[in-house]
Amino acid sequence: MNNTLIGTTFGSYFVIEHLGAGGMASVYRARRLPDNYQVALKILPLHLAANDTLRHRFLREAETAAHLQHPHILPLIDFGEEAGMPYLVMQYADGDTLEKRLESGPLPVADVVCILAEVAGALDHAHARGIIHRDIKPGNILFDDRGSALLADFGIARLMNADEHLTAAGGFLGTAAYASPEQCRGEELTPASDIYSLGVVLFEMLTGTLPFDGPTPLAIIHQHISEPVPNPLKHRPDLPLDITEVLRKALAKLPGIRYRSASAMSEAVRHALRELLGTQPLAENAPPIGPDPVFDKPPHSYSSPPPIPDRLLRDLAPQPPAPASQSSPEPAISPLLADVTAEPDRRAWLWMWLAVAAMLAAVVALIAFAILR
Ligand SMILES: Nc1ncnc2c1ncn2[C@@H]1O[C@H](COP(=O)(O)OP(=O)(O)OP(=O)(O)O)[C@@H](O)[C@H]1O
Numbered sequence: 174m175n176n177t178l179i180g181t182t183f184g185s186y187f188v189i190e191h192l193g194a195g196g197m198a199s200v201y202r203a204r205r206l207p208d209n210y211q212v213a214l215k216i217l218p219l220h221l222a223a224n225d226t227l228r229h230r231f232l233r234e235a236e237t238a239a240h241l242q243h244p245h246i247l248p249l250i251d252f253g254e255e256a257g258m259p260y261l262v263m264q265y266a267d268g269d270t271l272e273k274r275l276e277s278g279p280l281p282v283a284d285v286v287c288i289l290a291e292v293a294g295a296l297d298h299a300h301a302r303g304i305i306h307r308d309i310k311p312g313n314i315l316f317d318d319r320g321s322a323l324l325a326d327f328g329i330a331r332l333m334n335a336d337e338h339l340t341a342a343g344g345f346l347g348t349a350a351y352a353s354p355e356q357c358r359g360e361e362l363t364p365a366s367d368i369y370s371l372g373v374v375l376f377e378m379l380t381g382t383l384p385f386d387g388p389t390p391l392a393i394i395h396q397h398i399s400e401p402v403p404n405p406l407k408h409r410p411d412l413p414l415d416i417t418e419v420l421r422k423a424l425a426k427l428p429g430i431r432y433r434s435a436s437a438m439s440e441a442v443r444h445a446l447r448e449l450l451g452t453q454p455l456a457e458n459a460p461p462i463g464p465d466p467v468f469d470k471p472p473h474s475y476s477s478p479p480p481i482p483d484r485l486l487r488d489l490a491p492q493p494p495a496p497a498s499q500s501s502p503e504p505a506i507s508p509l510l511a512d513v514t515a516e517p518d519r520r521a522w523l524w525m526w527l528a529v530a531a532m533l534a535a536v537v538a539l540i541a542f543a544i545l546r
């Protein structure tokens with residue numbers, strides 16, 4: 174099917190090129206008719222669409238994902254069914270996938286922190302709405318033309334059960350590397366499963382290698398379930414020791430031991446890498462640096478003016494008018510006005526003293542006149 178659709182119209186979309194194929198669907202770049210808006214079209218092939226359960230779940234998951242609106246979640250524009258094939262219409266992402274970026278090795282720590290923060294925000298947003306991604310991996314993290322991360326394929330990439338994945342060529346092999354231990358055992362998933370997968374992505378972004386790898390999906394699954402987390406410093410000795418603790422917590426075998434939210438994990442990573450971040454330039458799209466809600470230590474590695482003391486701020490702030498008091502009906506007078514209003518009082522005192530002095534002088538003059546006579 175990959176090339177047969179190119180140059181044809183599929184529903185209200187004109188198919189331009191084949192972008193790639195994942196575990197279950199093929200993705201095309203297309204233009205919406207009639208406004209020519211560029212989109213990515215994900216089509217479930219006929220042989221999978223023949224499975225009624227799968228088709229219905231594909232559309233149901235799409236409906237759920239369509240409600241997610243977040244700056245770092247790839248927007249789902251439309252979904253439907255055409256010629257018996259269910260399809261999704263997504264925003265077209267101009268940039269590479271994270272998978273592609275990782276082909277050239279580990280990423281600068283500033284990029285790691287930035288990408289992690291963006292994806293963590295997207296995940297927390299979905300988790301808060303009861304949606305679990307189930308397939309967090311670098312292939313599902315795309316970038317737009319400004320380098321901003323976009324999390325794709327919410328809930329839809331893992332519709333088939335593990336057995337079907339194992340039989341789909343290359344399907345489970347790619348994904349097993351990011352699967353949580355409970356996912357490997359086929360258990361019910363919670364948001365903690367996505368946090369584990371994000372921990373694997375973090376390990377890979379920092380070291381350029383997977384924490385658990387092997388020749389077969391079963392070998393990888395076995396490691397997720399029972400092998401301890403390898404030391405990332407073996408691959409990248411310049412990393413601080415603190416990061417090993419963060420990875421150990423993110424990749425804990427028991428879901429209850431992992432970070433409670435993706436953002437808590439992202440903050441812990443930023444804290445662990447704070448010294449390296451101070452020595453490396455921040456990525457262009459780095460999130461704004463602000464007070465750290467987890468560790469309460471705002472970083473000051475950037476050159477900003479020292480904070481204005483509270484006292485000064487209070488003095489500079491415009492003063493609210495004094496509340497009218499019940500016991501003093503007179504209007505409040507500003508200190509400047511008070512000087513002016515005090516002037517007549519001072520003059521009255523002056524006249525009084527002059528009068529007393531004149532009277533004294535007159536008395537002294539009378540006495541002197543009487544003596545001299
Ligand atoms: N919205 C998009 N914009 C641009 N390219 C995309 C988009 N969605 C997918 N692609 C491209 O199509 C390829 C296949 O995507 P697809 O989601 O089918 O596979 P996958 O992510 O590798 O596996 P999975 O089926 O587990 O999600 C991706 O690797 C990516 O290069």
Ligand SMILES: [Mg+2]
Pocket residue numbers: 195312313325326330
């Ligand atoms: Mg995908």
